Amino acid sequence: MARTAARKAPAARAVAEPTQQALKSAQTRARLIEATIRCLIKYGYSSTTTLKVAAEAGMSRGAMLHHFENGGALMQATIGELMERRLRAFRRAVDNPAPDVHTLVHTYWKQLLSQTFTAFVELAIASRTDKDLARILEPAQEQFRQRWYELAIQLFPEWQQDRKSFDLALALTQNTVEGMAINRLIHGCDEAMIDPVLDNLEAQILALRPKKKKG
Known part of the structure; x- marks a missing residue:
């Protein structure tokens, strides 16, 4: 033995x-x-x-x-990490026991102030003319959008009954908040307008939210 x-x-x-x-x-x-x-x-x-x-x-x-x-393999791994970091920020919101529209909008905005988003924007702009980079970035972007959508519907399951309005609310949120964040990076954003824009966005999302059925 x-x-x-x-x-x-x-x-x-x-x-x-x-x-x-x-x-x-x-x-x-x-x-x-x-x-x-x-x-x-x-x-x-x-x-x-x-x-x-x-x-x-x-x-x-x-x-x-x-x-x-090579550099391509390194960039592919970096893009994957950037996407995961963005998704982790949303998972933290999903873990909130009582998520609301204000939390979602402001969690999203704070995430876009990070270096993660700055690096992502740098890659996204470069991919317009760099076809090799675009071949790496585009499928990663598509996967991110799908997973982000799934996390968002977890936050607000009441939207399941009206996916058309949900899709509109999500597109409105993404284009407004990301557009403002990109403008901020290129010094084209009036800082004094950030909170009013976010408040207005919250109001528009709430107006789209499905009404609770009586009884």
Whole structure:
């Protein structure tokens, strides 16, 4: 029995070692993605190179390429992380025991003030003329929209009975709030008008909300 246990011990260690290596690799990948986001914000998409990302992460370019074979793979992983961060903000709203329109609108707005959205806008604008980037971004955008829609209907299940009005309310929210956030990034937004616009948006959403059935 002792000899059998002794023979099995090395095998157990062999199983544990790849797991530790995988964790280390995941941490390094996350560090590189974070460095990419910082570079997008500091330099813009066109000037975000693998050399700059590696330097921002405190790594050599060769070490970076061990985790991402090229800039396209790194950008794809970064876009995925940006989308997940945006969705996590909405999940926090879903977890609210009593979500309301005010909470949804202001949670959305606060999210768009983050560096996550700034980096996303940088990529979205660049994808207009960069076809390789567009091929990565467009499917990620579509998946984000679907998941965001599902989370939003969880927040307000009473809209299930009137999906047409729900779709309109959601489109109104997204275009108003994201449009204002983009204008703010390019210094085209009057800061004094932000709260009045958000208040007006809340009123429009409430006007679209399905009426509760009597009895």
